[in-house]
Amino acid sequence: MTVRIDDYRSAVENHWCPGCGNFGILEAVKKSLVQLDLPPEKVVVCTGIGQAPKLPHYLRVNTFNGLHGREVASATAIKCAAPDLTVLVHAGDGGAYGEGGNHFLHAIRRNIDITLVVHDNKVYGLTKGQASPMTTRGTKAKIHPHGVPSNALNPLALAIAQNCGFVAQCMSARGDHLAATLSAAIRHKGFSLVHVLQPCVSWDKVHTYAYYKEHCYELGADYDPGDRMKALELVLAEGDRLPLGILYRTEQPTFEDLALSHLDAPLRDLPVDSGRIERLMPKFQ
Amino acid sequence: MEVQIRIAGAAGQGLQTAADLLGRALTRAGSFAYLYTDAESRIRGGLNFSHLRCSDQPLHGISQQIDILVALTDAAVTEFSHLVSTNGIILCNRENTHPRTAPFTLASLLAEIGGDKALALLSAAIVCALLDIPRGLMESLVRDHFGSGAALESNLRALELGYRKAGELDHATRFRIAHAPAKAPRLWLAGHESVAFGAIAGGVRFVASYPMSPSTGTLTDLAEWAREASLVVEQAEDEIAAINMVAGASYAGARAMTTTSGGGFCLMTEGVSLMGMIEVGGVILIAQRPGPATGLPTRTAQGDLHLALHAGHGAFAKAIFAPKNLQECYELTARAFEVAERFGCPVFVLTDQLLQDSQATMDAFSTKEISQKRGLLSEAQLADMSSYHRYELTDSGVSPQAAPGISKHVVVVDSDEHDVDGHLTEKPIIAEQMCQKRLRKIASLKSSLDFEPIVEGQKSSPHLVISWGSTYETLREARNHLKKKNALFAHLHLSQVWPLPVERLKALFARYDRIILVENNAVPELGSLLCECTQRAHDVFINRFDGRPFSVEEMVSRLTEVLP
Structure with a gap:
């Protein structure tokens, strides 16, 4: 089977702002899925609400565009019911780390084989410029005219501390690097987090393309993603240098290994089979 | 004896x-x-x-x-x-x-x-x-x-x-009982187990729940039987995750369920609305206990009918079954799965602490009445289709459902208003068409679940006692006691509380002078719903709201007070 970029072409009109970082991510996703030779009907993209979550509409792909912040929960169940499919979650920083923070933590614990791609533009774009959990403390925002009083989250440190099996950081304008990292994340068995830095051209005048060009650097071949403490050191470092690449990677049993091993077929394909109760009733005689 | x-x-x-x-x-x-x-x-x-x-x-x-x-x-x-x-x-x-x-x-x-x-x-x-x-x-x-x-x-x-x-x-x-061995072995089980049996007979494949009394028994049973019955049971991090998992599993093609009680269900309501919008099935067990908030965790109540009925914003199809006894815990749970998948909508099973925790001697469950047919398009059907539209506009409002991954078609669902292919849209004409489609589905579900209300007891009495859910068995016994004293009444018990056969109920109520409502709650749930639908209010309200069920003795005495 040879999958082509055109297989993912969507006829839906794109609603993003011109110059939005999401465009780079969209192209990289297509590129990665083609690289992996995954046809659209074998991929599910699960999203919530916001600008980033519109992404699957701009692809031709199975789509579950559910509730804000709940995309990881729904994706978990989709993977349980159809483990033969590749399940991607695309969420904004508000959905993934704000509304969906609890699901993020528990997805790491489960280590279910889904890939969470967080589009981090440090702002609530679709609702017009409120602070997100990634907004720098002190930043003036719509609901914080005198500055955001809370610290920004450090999701990379959180994920590494929780021994998340695959933790990467990318930048939306570095398409080839992003596509290659997404492919590695999708190939990784277990939960993977790809945190993508992206400029918001409408609401954020600080984190621009130029800003990221200046501050980002790609991890070299000498970097060992198996070194958890080194990875933590990197993501906890003070300063404005932003490492890109696979920060941490470790293999461990997946949720499917432990929770689906008793099934002969995907849950989706099982018949009703009421007769199953026959073998359970004798316990109650 | x-x-x-x-x-x-x-x-x-x-x-x-x-x-x-x-x-x-x-x-x-x-x-x-x-x-x-x-x-x-x-x-x-x-x-x-x-x-x-x-x-x-x-x-x-x-x-x-x-x-x-x-x-x-x-x-x-x-x-x-x-x-x-x-x-x-x-x-x-x-x-x-x-x-x-x-x-x-x-x-x-x-x-x-x-x-x-x-x-x-x-x-x-x-x-x-x-x-x-x-x-x-x-x-x-x-x-x-x-x-x-x-x-x-x-x-x-x-x-x-x-x-x-x-x-x-x-x-x-003095207490010797003449035991008469049964022809076929009977079962000794609890209501929570009856519900779990019903779920398995109804083809449940995925369960996600956060534990909450008095629903936890059913969750535990299903987890214990997961291997033998080929299902996956996941303890979700919270109720919000649970209901969104149900929606996800159902989208992916597995019959799914969550189990909770009123407080937990409060957290699920946006997810119910999601199921209504994206049109996926799922069964929600609400094992009722008194509220508000934590209320009485190990006690019983019938207070969540309106909570379930109005859960989720917007208009969409849903059905609510309220088993009257342990046998119906099995039958109606099994049925709920079939209805949920066929119509692609949430179906509620409302039990309560009394039903969940009671145990009884029961005949072995039969599977004869349970449809073995899946409600989704098969691989072969999908292969023959040149295109697939998840929200195809149909007369019934029910669009053929496909699971993703089993055909060349992609399956798109969206919590935003969407077009026939599931892509978000704000076009007024499509928004109206989609809303009308969902309204037609409400009507189709109502006509599919139509039933003739069955009146028990003294049908010709001027007094009609109305009840729902777990009060049935106690009322039935009270009725038999009162019959001996010649205190007679007609008795209508509803095990399906939504949708209701409104016209039939109106005609039925017209035959009675007085309606006596019996509910295990502080504020009439079924009574107010019946009044809203039929414009006939109850005349007498017999209720109890201390978290305990009515006893037969109490029911006899309370009914005696209001019957001439």
């Missing part, structure tokens, strides 16, 4: 073990048992009881009469001895001066065999002997329950002693 036994004492004393063994023994012997448990929300201490009714016919009402009181604490004697019948007996753990106490204490018997670990079994053994249950039958149950080792040995000694001491009582022959 009926014998009623109440085993009362502190949490942790083994009351439930003893009562469960007794019920199972009676079931195997061929009689009918019904067990109702009243427990506090604690693991040790307090005053709990298990009330067992034993008879030659199924009697599932709540009763306040006691023939044999097993009082494991002094408080149990104080609290319940006044309910003991004149021929009754009280088996006390410690010395007590009550005139109906047995000539020995359980504590003294335990001292004979050494150790107090066998208190529950000793009391069960004495009761079994009084009920004329063969000792061999009880012994095999004890062996099954305690496995091997020291615990088994001490319980077998307790069994032997219990049977011997029972034989010395004046009451030795």
Whole structure:
């Protein structure tokens, strides 16, 4: 089977702002899925609400565009019911780390084989410029005219501390690097987090393309993603240098290994089979 | 012939073990048992009881009469001895001066065999002997329950002693039940298990829940049977995750369920709205308990009908079943899955603590009435289709559902308003068409679930008693008691509380002068819904809202007050 970029072409009109970082991510996703030779009907993209979550509409792909912040929960169940499919979650920083923070933590614990791609533009774009959990403390925002009083989250440190099996950081304008990292994340068995830095051209005048060009650097071949403490050191470092690449990677049993091993077929394909109760009733005689 | 036994004492004393063994023994012997448990929300201490009714016919009402009181604490004697019948007996753990106490204490018997670990079994053994249950039958149950080792040995000694001491009582022959072995083995199980059996018979494949009394029993059962029944049970991080998982699993093609109670369900309502919008099926068990907030965690109520009915914003199809007894816990749960998948909508099963935790002797469940047909397009059907539209506009409002991954088609669902292909849109004409489609689905579901209301009792009486859910069995017994006193009434019990056959109900209500509403809650739930739908308000409201179920005795007295 040879999958082509055109297989993912969507006829839906794109609603993003011109110059939005999401465009780079969209192209990289297509590129990665083609690289992996995954046809659209074998991929599910699960999203919530916001600008980033519109992404699957701009692809031709199975789509579950559910509730804000709940995309990881729904994706978990989709993977349980159809483990033969590749399940991607695309969420904004508000959905993934704000509304969906609890699901993020528990997805790491489960280590279910889904890939969470967080589009981090440090702002609530679709609702017009409120602070997100990634907004720098002190930043003036719509609901914080005198500055955001809370610290920004450090999701990379959180994920590494929780021994998340695959933790990467990318930048939306570095398409080839992003596509290659997404492919590695999708190939990784277990939960993977790809945190993508992206400029918001409408609401954020600080984190621009130029800003990221200046501050980002790609991890070299000498970097060992198996070194958890080194990875933590990197993501906890003070300063404005932003490492890109696979920060941490470790293999461990997946949720499917432990929770689906008793099934002969995907849950989706099982018949009703009421007769199953026959073998359970004798316990109650 | 009926014998009623109440085993009362502190949490942790083994009351439930003893009562469960007794019920199972009676079931195997061929009689009918019904067990109702009243427990506090604690693991040790307090005053709990298990009330067992034993008879030659199924009697599932709540009763306040006691023939044999097993009082494991002094408080149990104080609290319940006044309910003991004149021929009754009280088996006390410690010395007590009550005139109906047995000539020995359980504590003294335990001292004979050494150790107090066998208190529950000793009391069960004495009761079994009084009920004329063969000792061999009880012994095999004890062996099954305690496995091997020291615990088994001490319980077998307790069994032997219990049977011997029972034989010395004046009451030795008073409570003998004529056991009639059943043609086919019957089951001894709880309402939560009936629901779980219904779920498996209904083809459940995925369950996601956050534990909450009194629904947790069903979740535990399904988890225990997951391997044998080929399903996946996941303890979600919260109720919000649970319902969004149900929506996800259902989208991916698995019949899915969540189990919760009112407080947990409050967290799920946006997810219910999602199911309505993206049109996926799913079964939601709400095992009701009193609210608001944490309320009474281990108690019963019928307060969540409107909560379920109005859960989620926007207009979309849903159905609500409220089983009237343990048999319907099975039947209606199984049915809920079929309806949910066929219509791609949430279907609720409303039980309550009483139904969940009660145990009863039941005939083996039948699967004959349960459709084995999946409601999704097959691989072959999809292969023949040149295009697929997840939200195809149909007359019924029900669009053919496909699972992703089994065909060349992609399946797109969106919580935003969407076009026929599932892509978000704000075009007014499409928004209106999609809304109309969902409204047509509401109508299709209503006509598919239409039913003729069945009136029991004295149909020609001017008084119509209306009830729903778990009050049925108690009311049925009360009706029979009142019939003997010539206090007659017609009785309409609804096990499907949404959608309602409104026109049929209107016609029915017109035949009665007075409507007497019975509900286990503070504010009428069914009553106000019926009034809203039929413009006929109830005339009398018989209710109870202390977290306890009505008893037959109370129901007789409350009805007597309002019947001429």
